[in-house]
Amino acid sequence: MPADPRTILLMNYYRDAELRGANLLFRLMSHLEDPDSQLKLSLHLADETRHAALWTKRINDAGGAPARIADGYQNRIGLRVVPRNLIDILALTVVVEERAYQRYVEHAARPNVAPEILEVLSEVTKDEKWHISWIKAKLEELAAAAAGGVERMNEALARYREIDRQVYAELLAKERAAFEEPAQQQAAV
């Protein structure tokens, strides 16, 4: 039996966030050229594209189809944020990764999550922890080396966390509204 179309849509939002996250990392590769960052970015980028592939496979196996998402998390963030320098880009990456981690942990804790979805959630959550820690460490290292860098870092993190809170509240409201309506009316979503 095909999965609930709302669940398929939710997985498409996760897939979109992973793909756009990968795109941000790909752009970072031309800014952080030291060998250690290149090594970590390569592994990190491979993780995010694998996460996108895992969600795509789960969508397909559940009888759904991968869909283009125009109003997902990163798109909404992108409308409000223009990172101006490397400290900004890294701070944004930290905030986005923290949200991905928090979103997956929160989903896995809900009652009655299908075992196949739980499997993907636990697989992707494992990687998000090291993503946050290395990007945060790199951000702190660069901030400490630049004049006024620590203040700029703290200011960027605070600004992006506030934007992230607004964007996530919008997405959650949308998701709740969809799940409160009877499933048959949602067939077109």
Ligand SMILES: [Fe+2]
């Ligand atoms: Fe990911």
Ligand SMILES: [Fe+2]
């Ligand atoms: Fe990640």
